Amino acid sequence: MKRTELVEKIFDVKREKNLTWKAIAEEIGGYSQLYLMTALMGQMRLPKPQAAKAAALFGLTENEEKMLGEVPYRGEQSLVPPTDPTLYRFHEAMMVFGPTMKEYIHEEFGDGIMSAIDFDLQMEREPNEAGDRVRITMSGKFLPYRYHQPEGNFPALGYKED
Incomplete structure (x- = not known):
């Protein structure tokens, strides 16, 4: 199976x-x-x-x-862009707001990414007079990029040694 x-x-x-x-x-x-x-x-x-x-x-x-209990192949059936209207809207939201989210992360945290492994997702219905809203909270650990260069090479690249 x-x-x-x-x-x-x-x-x-x-x-x-x-x-x-x-x-x-x-x-x-x-x-x-x-x-x-x-x-x-x-x-x-x-x-x-x-x-x-x-x-x-x-x-x-x-x-x-x-x-x-086995480790799955995650995202295996994903189509890009997705054809399901709800999934497409999430894709669309990331295309529109993703660059802003990325810029915010880099300005607030530095060069790195938000983990999708050390990650929490919460969703709830938010009542609203104009029509109920979907509140989504994503919380992922910040993972800074690490640069592995030969020792002493940072000054040659224009960086300070830590």
């Missing part, structure tokens, strides 16, 4: 049992609802206790339970 087939099986059982992601997360426990959703959708691994609870909830085989 491929991971994509396991994800489809999970969605089939979710529909069959009329489960919500909130109820699934409460049943499995141990992690945020968004993390558990990401794992059950094939993009993260589940620790053994959560994989066992997921296997019981979804009626998975022993091998399928083990697959939930």
Whole structure:
């Protein structure tokens, strides 16, 4: 079985049992609802206790339970740009606001990146008179770039030695 087939099986059982992601997360426990959703959708691994609870909830085989604990190929099915309208809007938001976010990170933190590994994602519904809004909070550890040059080469490149 491929991971994509396991994800489809999970969605089939979710529909069959009329489960919500909130109820699934409460049943499995141990992690945020968004993390558990990401794992059950094939993009993260589940620790053994959560994989066992997921296997019981979804009626998975022993091998399928083990697959939930394996490191996945992340973003494997991603199309760029995505064709799904919701995913496309996230892509569009990054195309529009991504350069601003990058510039802000470099000015505030220096030359580096925001980790997508040491990362937290939160989403919530925000009531608004003009129509409810989606509030998304992404929190990733700042990882500075490290420059590995032969010792003493920094002055030749115009940099100060640390």
